[in-house]
Amino acid sequence: MATGSTLPRRALGRQLRKLRERAELTQAAAARVAEVSPQSYGRMEDGRPTKVTDLALNALANTYEATDAERQLLLGLSREIREAGTSGSAWWRGYADDAIAKGFDHYLSLEESANWVTSWQTALVPGLLQTRNYRRALTWATFPDRSSDEVERILDVVVRRQGLLDRPGFRFEALLTEAVLGYSVGGPGVMTDQINHLLQRSEQAGVEIRIVPSTEGQPIGLNAGSFVLFSFPPLPTSKLQEPPVAYMEGLSGGLYVERTDEVEKFSNEAARIRHVALSASASRDLMLRYAKE
Template sequence: MATGSTLARRALGRELNRLREAAKMSQSAAGRVIGVSPQTIGRMEDGQPTKVSDLYVNALCDAYQATDGERVVLLGLAQEVRAAQRSGGGWWRAYADEIPADFDHYLALEEAAKRLTAWKLTVVPGMLQTPEYRRAMIWTETPNKDTEAVEKRIEIATRRQARLEERDFAVDVILSEAVVRDQIGGRSVMANQLRHLAQAGDRPNVSIRVVPFSAPSHLGSFVGSFVLLEFPALPSSKLTEPPVVYVEEYAGDLYLERDSEVGRYRDAVAEISRVALDEQATRRLLLELVEEYTG
């Protein structure tokens, strides 16, 4: 699995930020060292796409009084960023006109993740949606969208599902029963979608569970839908990026990275898991609903 440049940029930015703050330098002062704006330093530290040459890294290491070991790590990360960029951008770049900027960032993280844990209150996660289900969602959200644009979005969802074929990529999805009973696209579309979920759950690296309406009061009703993304070690530096919680909202998305924030969502996963059906009981429920929708 290729981690791409996203994780290396984030790791490089985090290390640059740590060294600058340890040196008690402002972003403006750091920018003057290499002849760039403080905004550019901010982009570097936030792990956003921007030029990070060895010349820049060495000059900043000198200014920050970095150790030889720290310099080696930073130069290695910069090399990883450039190597990933030379191999080309993510496959989703071809669909840039149909992907909001925030979701472009999410796709890069999802592509690099080694584990995805999702709690969904209302809809099936994109990585597990059938084309018909996805199409029905799009027409509901944007009824005036032209057919070509709709089909491009469906292609995006289909491409994302290729990661399910990777044995070293784990997916743990917990769904509210509302997700499997809300008839998005009608009974036939839902029957196919639930059949697809049951089949996906047969994969050794995929776990799908449902929290039934009969479950006791639980934290999932209050925290809302979210995705927890965990990452592998970077290939050269062996640094591991901290996990990210992605919270998708109708008016905008949130990316949470602080240990305290991620910890609260980990606790939420544990609490929701406690009241969820196991995988076999979930499969039985899904297939019972398929019978109901096709009967």
């Protein structure tokens, strides 16, 4: 499975940070060795897109007194980045800025690289499961001044993302409150179609939808708010395993959580939510009841 350049970039950044801290050097000093700006070097360690040359990596390896194995790992990850960059996997680059919110390209790259996504939603259907009309209603409510063409381009991105659900080996777990089914987004007709779409998707291999009923006495997950967890496969060449990432969306932008101890809190919360959620079969029965109503 192709993982794009996001995972090898993250892995390279983690390796560079480990070696730099072992050598007790600052990022500014490392940037001088690599002959790049401190900002560029910071992006390199953060795993964000920036130019990485083998010449710079060799210079850094020398300064960090890296072993042969450590040097080869850096160069191997650099090669994986280049190979992923030529595969054209970042399909969203073909869409205009008005179709993708600022910074959301990072979310898309994580989603594209993941092999397991867990989405806990307290109010809305997650994007990967939204119908076009449901998303259209949300988009008009969020951006009332956008033109019809701009809105349709946003919807095109949403539909394109949903191709992940048909990718072999990809697993999507949707954990939803019953309130998600009760909100009348776009009106009764739109919601009926949306719930029927959830029912169809819930029968698909690799897709699991479970509902936390409103009768549940323990308000687990409500204080945490909605969040998404990304888990990743090992890198194809180096076999390195990148740790999971958590994401929370806010009105002023998204928050990415990468520290192991903090991501573990989200993983534990997801486990607690699973414990109180209905089974997949009982969740389908509940969704069917809402669709009929």
